[in-house]
Amino acid sequence: xxxxxxxxxxxxxxxxxxxxxxxxxxxxxxxxxxxxxxxxxxxxxxxxxxxxxxxxxxxxxxxxxxxxxxxxxxxxxxxxxxxxxxxxxxxxxxxxxxxxxxxxxxxxxxxxxxxxxxxxxxxxxxxxxxxxxxxxxxxxxxxxxxxxxxxxxxxxxxxxxxxxxxxxxxxxxxxxxxxxxxxxxxxxxxxxxxxxxxxxxxxxxxxxxxxxxxxxxxxxxxxxxxxxxxxxxxxxxxxxxxxxxxxxxxxxxxxxxxxxxxxxxxxxxxxxxxxxxxxxxxxxxxxxxxxxxxxxxxxxxxxxxxxxxxxxxxxxxxxxxxxxxxxxxxxxxxxxxxxxxxxxxxxxxxxxxxxxxxxxxxxxxxxxxxxxxxxxxxxxxxxxxxxxxxxxxxxxxxxxxxxxxxxxxxxxxxxxxxxxxxxxxxxxxxxxxxxxxxxxxxxxxxxxxxxxxxxxxxxxxxxxxxxxxxxxxxxxxxxxxxxxxxxxxxxxxxxxxxxxxxxxxxxxxxxxxxxxxxxxxxxxxxxxxxxxxxxxxxxxxxxxxxxxxxxxxxxxxxxxxxxxxxxxxxxxxxxxxxxxxxxxxxxxxxxxxxxxxxxxx
Numbered sequence: 001x002x003x004x005x006x007x008x009x010x011x012x013x014x015x016x017x018x019x020x021x022x023x024x025x026x027x028x029x030x031x032x033x034x035x036x037x038x039x040x041x042x043x044x045x046x047x048x049x050x051x052x053x054x055x056x057x058x059x060x061x062x063x064x065x066x067x068x069x070x071x072x073x074x075x076x077x078x079x080x081x082x083x084x085x086x087x088x089x090x091x092x093x094x095x096x097x098x099x100x101x102x103x104x105x106x107x108x109x110x111x112x113x114x115x116x117x118x119x120x121x122x123x124x125x126x127x128x129x130x131x132x133x134x135x136x137x138x139x140x141x142x143x144x145x146x147x148x149x150x151x152x153x154x155x156x157x158x159x160x161x162x163x164x165x166x167x168x169x170x171x172x173x174x175x176x177x178x179x180x181x182x183x184x185x186x187x188x189x190x191x192x193x194x195x196x197x198x199x200x201x202x203x204x205x206x207x208x209x210x211x212x213x214x215x216x217x218x219x220x221x222x223x224x225x226x227x228x229x230x231x232x233x234x235x236x237x238x239x240x241x242x243x244x245x246x247x248x249x250x251x252x253x254x255x256x257x258x259x260x261x262x263x264x265x266x267x268x269x270x271x272x273x274x275x276x277x278x279x280x281x282x283x284x285x286x287x288x289x290x291x292x293x294x295x296x297x298x299x300x301x302x303x304x305x306x307x308x309x310x311x312x313x314x315x316x317x318x319x320x321x322x323x324x325x326x327x328x329x330x331x332x333x334x335x336x337x338x339x340x341x342x343x344x345x346x347x348x349x350x351x352x353x354x355x356x357x358x359x360x361x362x363x364x365x366x367x368x369x370x371x372x373x374x375x376x377x378x379x380x381x382x383x384x385x386x387x388x389x390x391x392x393x394x395x396x397x398x399x400x401x402x403x404x405x406x407x408x409x410x411x412x413x414x415x416x417x418x419x420x421x422x423x424x425x426x427x428x429x430x431x432x433x434x435x436x437x438x439x440x441x442x443x444x445x446x447x448x449x450x451x452x453x454x455x456x457x458x459x460x461x462x463x464x465x466x467x468x469x470x471x472x473x474x475x476x477x478x479x480x481x482x483x484x485x486x487x488x489x490x491x492x493x494x495x496x497x498x499x500x501x502x503x504x505x506x507x508x509x510x511x512x513x514x515x516x517x518x519x520x521x522x523x524x525x526x527x528x529x530x531x532x533x534x535x536x537x538x539x540x541x542x543x544x545x546x547x548x549x550x551x552x553x554x555x556x557x558x559x560x561x562x563x564x565x566x567x568x569x570x571x572x573x574x575x576x577x578x579x580x581x582x583x584x585x586x587x588x589x590x591x592x593x594x595x596x597x598x599x600x601x
Contacts, residue, residue, distance in 0.1 A: 028441060032450045036457055038438065043119075052167065052292065056175045065293070073289070073296035075177045076165060079255055080288075082302035083375050088260060101274045104147045104196060106140050112195045113140070116188070123187040124162050132188055147193050154277040160190040161282055162298070163306060164291040182255065184288060184306040194310045197278070201271055205314045208269050208321055211536040215347030216313035222410040223468050224538045225344045227529065229351060229414055230469045231541035232334065232341075233388075234559060237416055239549030242389035243334070244360040247407050248350040248367065249382035254316060255304035259283050261374035262305070262315050265322040279311070303375055317347060323370045332363055336544055341537055346410055357392035360385070368396055388416040412466040418557055420471045421479070428483050431463040435487055442491050448509055451491055455511055459487070467518040468525035471560050472593060477515055484514040519593040523586045526564050530576035543573060567592060 024045060031041035054063040055071050062071045113136050116129040132139060150156055167180035206217055214220035229245070236243040250256070262283070266276050286301035305312035324343075333342025333353050342363065344351045352367070354360035368378045380399035384407055385391075391403045406415035406422065413423040435442060441454050463483065470476060488505050489495065506513075532539045542561070561572070567589045568575045568582075576582045 024440075025445070029446070029450060032441075032453050036453050038441070038454055038458055049293075050169075052174070052180075054175055055177050056173075069290060069292055069294065069296045072167065072177060072292070073299065076182060076288070076290060077297075077299040079252065080299070080301045080304055083256075083258060101151060101272050104144055104151065106144045108196060109144050109147065109192070110136065110140055112192055112199070115195070116192065120188075121166070121185050123185045123190070124164055125159055125187050125189075127188050129188050132192065143189065143192070146189075147196065150193065150278060151274065154274060154281060156190070156193075156278060156282045156285075158285065160187050160193075161285040161287060163286070163288045163308075164295065165288050166291055178252075182307060184308040185291070186306065186308055191310055197275060198310050198314060201266075201275060202314060204269055204271055205318050209317060210321070210324075211534065212324075212341075212343055213317055213321065213345040215345060215349070216317050222346060223466070223525065224529075224536065225346050225351070226410055226412050226414075226466055227469050227525075228344060228537045228541050229409060231544070231560065232353065233414060233416060234471075235541075235544065235546035236549075237388060237418065238551060238556065238559070239546050240552065241547045241549040242355055242387070243416075244354045244357055244385060244387045244389070245407075246352040246354075246360055246364050246394075246401070247384050247386070247409060248352065248364070249379045249384075250348050250371070251377045251379040252304075253348040253376060254307055254312065256375045256377065257305065257316065257319050258303050258375040261319045261322065265315070265318040268322060268325075269318060313347070317345075319374055320345065320348070323367075323374060323376075326370055327366055329363060329366075332359055334547070336537075337540060339540075341541075344537070349410060351409065357387075357390075357394055361394045361396075364394070364396055364401070386414070386416065412469070420473060421475055423466065424470065424476050424479055427463055427465065428479060431459060431483065434462045435459060435490075442487075443493075452509065452511055455487075460512065460514060460517065463514060464518045464521065468522050469560065470518070470522065471558050472519065472522070472563055473558055477593065480515045480518060484511070513594070516590050516594050519590045520586060523564070523589045526561075526572070527576040527579075527582045530573040539573075563593065564589070 027044050028038070028041045031037050031044065051065075052068055052072075055068050056062075062068050113133055116133055118130055118133075120129050122128045146157075163184040163186050165182045165184055167177075168183055170179055170181055172179040209217060214222070214224045232243070233245075259280075263276055263280060266279070283301070286306070287298050288301055289298045290296040305315050324345075329340070329342045331340065333340040334355060342353055344353075350367075352360065352363050354363060364378075364383075371378060378396060380396055380401060383396070383401055384404045385394060385401050386404055386407055394401045405417065406413050408414075413426050415422060438454055438458060442451055463480070485502050485505070488502075488509050488511060492505060492508065494500050494505065529539045529542060564572050568585055575585070
């Protein structure tokens with residue numbers, strides 16, 4: 001009997017294991033074939049939410065579910081308390097436009113309903129985007145009527161003012177509540193209304209933004225500022241001129257700005273008073289509660305922007321611009337073709353540039369002083385300085401800022417080190433981690449077609465992030481090729497001892513060539529920035545010959561544009577204006593780059 005039960009248990013266990021494996025296979029295959037998304041597959045396969053098991057509280061640990069929720073609630077209640085040290089609200093200018101707000105029509109509402117994304121968590125009212133989209137024919141008239149009533153009365157429904165806060169772990173110690181990002185789950189009908197208001201005020205907010213701000217703006221990306229900072233570092237290093245770069249970090253930036261600073265910023269941008277009054281009414285009555293498996297106590301939101309609100313990103317960059325408008329750095333920074341470049345902004349990621357530590361200290365101190373007025377506190381432990389010169393001590397608020405040899409700026413490692421391979425090595429390490437995290441597919445019983453989708457959508461973007469700004473030396477090209485070929489061999493379970501040529505493996509996998517793809521991305525990026533017409537720093541620093549200085553003797557280090565010049569000539573910026581010719585030259589550029597590197601493995 002015992003042996004029979006044992007056999008039955010083993011058979012059942014094997015059947016369950018096999019059925020579950022088939023279930024996972026079908027879900028993953030469906031999402032890869034239909035949506036080309038492994039993330040979507042993993043989301044569908046997730047059957048539970050990860051709990052926050054315990055949180056550190058001063059000298060104690062909160063381990064019970066009740067105490068974890070209480071600690072999180074108290075933390076955010078204190079975080080969102082009003083800071084009385086911030087600037088008061090300015091009187092809203094009575095001369096602001098008051099009769100320019102057009103009624104919201106049904107076509108406008110329907111346009112924004114169609115843009116609602118599926119599979120988004122609903123707010124406290126439980127109404128999802130899918131419900132609104134499916135019920136659009138019936139709801140359209142009523143929603144339009146409601147939105148116009150809000151415009152007329154400048155008062156929002158009370159339920160729109162409440163939200164549930166869910167905590168998304170970022171990185172670091174999972175027991176530290178500060179390492180979680182609070183996302184506000186808001187009413188879907190509110191977010192629909194907010195998206196309409198956002199569309200109406202975006203142009204006024206964006207028009208006030210300088211070219212230094214690339215965050216939350218259409219037509220800009222992280223690559224703009226990565227290219228800019230890399231070009232500046234490359235040219236200052238080449239001409240042996242001192243450069244100091246401070247990378248500013250704010251503590252809980254989005255959760256800290258005062259509400260008064262939002263109204264003041266919007267008022268200074270001449271946003272219609274009616275919109276400001278509606279937003280004020282919403283924020284002045286905002287409440288929230290932390291939601292885990294149960295919900296905590298309700299508390300007031302007295303500062304910060306709600307992360308998850310469509311309006312929040314624009315509000316934040318408007319406040320940041322208001323800060324910088326009060327700072328006079330006209331003669332600070334680095335002189336570049338007759339203009340001073342003193343800082344770069346990507347939302348709250350700020351880099352300050354100076355040629356002397358004295359100037360840098362003055363600029364950082366001034367920014368810290370003005371930032372405090374709106375509730376932003378500089379995190380001196382995470383703010384770093386990088387230089388190619390003497391490391392003079394720089395203090396802010398009595399705290400010394402640390403000098404570092406490299407810094408991860410907008411996802412890319414930047415450094416004055418002449419060895420340009422550091423970032424590529426880092427990306428390769430990250431890519432192998434990504435590879436092994438997806439071993440269920442890449443090493444499993446899935447078709448090569450599905451594995452190719454995963455390589456193209458998950459592995460390749462991880463490996464080649466920022467490749468637009470790379471200097472493709474011979475060593476870097478080798479590293480890219482070796483990494484991809486090693487992954488292909490691992491997927492096919494072919495070892496080098498088997499003596500199978502790389503060309504044979506590539507014909508079998510049909511994977512996109514990583515090196516050729518990287519070179520294509522760089523070439524297209526070069527043409528893209530060369531055609532900029534707004535004179536943003538991305539192209540200005542690329543065209544810039546560099547500061548006055550003395551080069552080192554001997555052969556100069558390879559520059560970012562050298563391989564482009566080799567194919568298109570020194571007038572490559574002008575050549576890129578002809579799109580057809582530039583596209584034709586792309587093939588030559590990638591062929592030269594790849595064939596110069598071809599080796600037998």
